[in-house]
Amino acid sequence: MPLLSVISDKPSSGKTGVAATVARNLAYSGQRIWLVRGESVGAGNAVADARWFGSLEFAPGSAATPVAANVIPTPSGDEIVVAELDQPLDRADASIFVARGLPSEERVAEIEPLAVAAVDVPSFVAKAAPDEIGGAPLFVIEEDRTLAGFSVSEAKAILQAETLVEGDGLDLTCDHLVIAPIGSDAGQPYLSRFESKAVVVRFDKTDQHLAALATEPACLILTGGRRPSDYLFDAASADGVPVLLSRTDTENTVIALEGIFDDTRFHGERKLERMSEILGSSGLVERVVAELGC
CATH class of the missing domain: 3.40.50.300 (P-loop containing nucleotide triphosphate hydrolases)
Structure with missing residues (x-):
């Protein structure tokens, strides 16, 4: 053959x-x-x-x-x-x-x-x-x-981020990079519009973390470089969702990820x-x- x-x-x-x-x-x-x-x-x-x-x-x-x-x-x-x-x-x-x-x-x-x-x-x-x-x-x-989507590991490498929660270890790909809205009430309906997404949200916005997790994201990317609430660890671990921690603020995290879709x-x-x-x-x-x- x-x-x-x-x-x-x-x-x-x-x-x-x-x-x-x-x-x-x-x-x-x-x-x-x-x-x-x-x-x-x-x-x-x-x-x-x-x-x-x-x-x-x-x-x-x-x-x-x-x-x-x-x-x-x-x-x-x-x-x-x-x-x-x-x-x-x-x-x-x-x-x-x-x-x-x-x-x-x-x-x-x-x-x-x-x-x-x-x-x-x-x-x-x-x-x-x-x-x-x-x-x-x-x-x-x-x-x-979908073919241009980036993986959790690729986002981690670009940001030199820390892994706070490993998730299920599948290294899923993300079609969308979405910044969480200011309020948690608007967060879940807005985030539900996007399939296969990575959600960028500040480390201290626990209500937004939980709202994002309810929409089944591929991963959460926390900004600000500080440890979030223990509630997030428990919820993300239960859902198998990986959580990354970026050292910089939300604006600079998004800037660092701007070209991530170009070469995945x-x-x-x-x-x-x-x-x-x-x-x-x-x-x-x-x-x-x-x-x-x-």
């Missing part, structure tokens, strides 16, 4: 999401899948991506650490290897080229991929996009709030489910199946 490589020229192009989603759809169609993250030169998400790949139930036995391209095993039996790589692999049976935005026709023609997936494309560009580029079919994935890592069930919805109706997986004869 074949080896499918998912490649791109630049980091943060979206190949992790495409690789995982194609692998998931193939697995759900009855194929045995081994999902691998190739080694990466320099700083990047290869280690974290491989760890996530290794945890995915639809690809049991996948390596949880990056693998050098020259030692990626040849598929055997009825297994398909889906490999996320930074460079083309000559011995791959087919490849998907992933780009953030529309790639150049010349580059696509040089690689000769099975298909091109253009990720994070503005809607007005997507509407005018061609069906093919550089001789390969083009599959466009428009800008999407693809992981988690929410993003995987959303990408599967998008690609599932695009015809990309069917193209892969037809080309690989599986």
Whole structure:
């Protein structure tokens, strides 16, 4: 059975999401899948991506650490290897080229991929996009709030925040960054409008903390750098909601997080489910199946 490589020229192009989603759809169609993250030169998400790949139930036995391209095993039996790589692999049976935005026709023609997936494309560009580029079919994935969502761990890293409550440990992703309103009476109706959110609120506003928790946030980000009421610890722990403590005030915390949606890592069930919805109706997986004869 074949080896499918998912490649791109630049980091943060979206190949992790495409690789995982194609692998998931193939697995759900009855194929045995081994999902691998190739080694990466320099700083990047290869280690974290491989760890996530290794945890995915639809690809049991996948390596949880990056693998050098020259030692990626040849598929055997009825297994398909889906490999996320930074460079083309000559011995791959087919490849998907992933780009953030529309790639150049010349580059696509040089690689000769099975298909091109253009990720994070503005809607007005997507509407005018061609069906093919550089001789390969083009599959466009428009800008999407869920796919751009940030994880609790990414917010913590940017803020250098302290974890006050671990929560359920799932490292959920957040589609929205919401500042709690001044009053708790308005807080719950307002916050309930947002799904999958991180709520920013001052450390000493216990009534707002409890109002936010009632709306099932992905996490709370407290500002002001001081310990909140014990009521919050009890309530957040009971609900499994992680709580972070930022060292700065609310204004500077929000300023620090302004660009967090611009470059987030693809992981988690929410993003995987959303990408599967998008690609599932695009015809990309069917193209892969037809080309690989599986």
